[in-house]
Amino acid sequence: MMKIRTTKTALTAVVAVAVLTVSACGGGGGGAQQSGQGIAENITIAAVNDQTGPVAYAGVGASKGAELAIEQINDQGFLGDGVTMSLEQVDTAGEIDRAVSEMTKTMGNGEVSAVLGPTMAQQAAAVAPLVGQRKVPTVFTQSGAEGVVVNDYTFRATAPMESYYDIAAKWLSENGHKDVSVIYNATYPTFANLGKTVFPKEAAAAGVKIGQSLEVQSTTQDFTGQAQQIAQANPPAVVMMLIASQAVTFMKQLRQAGYQGQIVGTSVQGSGNAASAGAAADGLVYPVDFSAAMDGDTSKEFTKAFTDKFGESPDTYAAEGFDAIWWIARGIKASNDSSRDGVQKGLAQVAGEGFTGAMGDLTFDGNDMRVTGAMVEWRGGEESLVN
Structure with a gap:
């Protein structure tokens, strides 16, 4: 105990x-x-x-x-x-x-x-x-x-998330999502580095083009404007690098804005943290260092x-x-x-x-x-x- x-x-x-x-x-x-x-x-x-x-x-x-x-x-x-x-x-x-x-x-x-x-x-x-x-x-x-x-x-x-996030860029490329929008929390150090520096390099290496790249803060709770902007551009996929509570709100508002494409998150959405988004999170994919679904011995x-x-x-x-x-x-x-x-x-x-x-x-x-x-x-x- x-x-x-x-x-x-x-x-x-x-x-x-x-x-x-x-x-x-x-x-x-x-x-x-x-x-x-x-x-x-x-x-x-x-x-x-x-x-x-x-x-x-x-x-x-x-x-x-x-x-x-x-x-x-x-x-x-x-x-x-x-x-x-x-x-x-x-x-x-x-x-x-x-x-x-x-x-x-x-x-x-x-x-x-x-x-x-x-x-x-x-x-x-x-x-x-x-x-x-x-x-x-x-x-x-x-x-x-x-x-x-x-x-x-x-x-x-x-x-560090940046050390294995390249598998997300490769997955996007292999599944035909060659154009993406990115939204990231620029206050949170891990996401700031991932959104500004790491992912753009990994995306380029995988042949994935980044159109919009939107910064938000840790205090941001309403994503209506960003959701509408992304939905209007309608890229094949959206990569979000947000803390757990923000991601739930963003996914709901993005779907409400009419976006039906692929959403890619981070390991923060793992461990059931995506559950609160309900149906808006169905189909969400993200790289993790561990999942209970992993099949190694x-x-x-x-x-x-x-x-x-x-x-x-x-x-x-x-x-x-x-x-x-x-x-x-x-x-x-x-x-x-x-x-x-x-x-x-x-x-x-x-x-x-x-x-x-x-x-x-x-x-x-x-x-x-x-x-x-x-x-x-x-x-x-x-x-x-x-x-």
């Missing part, structure tokens, strides 16, 4: 950083165990991510996947007879200041050997430099923007184990949390050292070798995960693989 820690209102980021700076003067590293002492009988991993707030779905999913991984690791005696791994859960509630404060307190807890970090990119980027200062190995999930994997103690168990095994435990199909966030914890466990076993320094060395070693997890065959660019990815279609409330 996860240990839930209730926290008070977070300090401001300025105060949190000040506290961290003072404490960091005493040196980092250590943890419950000093380097070179082998594997401790009790290993604590902290999950510092959103359990409430606008992106709670990502943090909750990651923590569920982490819980399942820890259960398997303990049941298998993976780290040795009598060795028990446990998870301490901390909520960042969608706030950057709170994420900094909670990470500060967590890294100050000597019993914590490693951290499963914030899922929101802005939170992750704010705490990443502090992770390096305190030398606490931290594995982030989601957090696909730059400024997250920035030192030897920061790792990411989510392939390790993916199917994970899906069954997760469904048996939680009574629901796993989402991409759960798969990422699951693989993140197994990465940590493999790292501890590789280094034979559960101290913070041992975990860091082990994570780097495993990254150099790669492994197969819930998301399939996993490789790494330094400390950053890479996946093959898969294209899925959303129809009738379910995902299915598409060629």
Whole structure:
């Protein structure tokens, strides 16, 4: 079971950083165990991510996947007879200041050997430099923007969307959608980079021409104007790079404007986030790093184990949390050292070798995960693989 820690209102980021700076003067590293002492009988991993707030779905999913991984690791005696791994859960509630404060307190807890970090990119980027200062190995999930994997103690168990979004451009080309309109959230770092730079290059390489390219902000909630503009142009396909709630509204308004063509989204529309759009989302396709529809052996095994435990199909966030914890466990076993320094060395070693997890065959660019990815279609409330 996860240990839930209730926290008070977070300090401001300025105060949190000040506290961290003072404490960091005493040196980092250590943890419950000093380097070179082998594997401790009790290993604590902290999950510092959103359990409430606008992106709670990502943090909750990651923590569920982490819980399942820890259960398997303990049941298998993976780290040795009598060795028990446990998870301490901390909520960042969608706030950057709170994420900094909670990470500060967590890294100050000597019993914590490693951290499963914030899922929101802005939170992750704010705490990443502090992770390096305190030398606490931290594995982030989601957090696909730059400024997250920035030192030897920061790792990411989510392939950046840009690293596998090329399969969307190829799918469009192979299915005859050679002219597209693009709409993207220019405030959200991942989508800004994808919409402005990455996808235009991938589209050109695949022989796909971009006509309209429309920018919106994170505060945009009404897409009537953009929907009408796209519907009038009537391209064979529309590529949308919007956060979950925006995508639902946009798809509804786009269909209401009379557009009947193909809509292509992002992995954000996965995990059931497209369901609220109802019939407007039928036929939506998007690339993902994981789907419960994936048919690889390790993916199917994970899906069954997760469904048996939680009574629901796993989402991409759960798969990422699951693989993140197994990465940590493999790292501890590789280094034979559960101290913070041992975990860091082990994570780097495993990254150099790669492994197969819930998301399939996993490789790494330094400390950053890479996946093959898969294209899925959303129809009738379910995902299915598409060629």
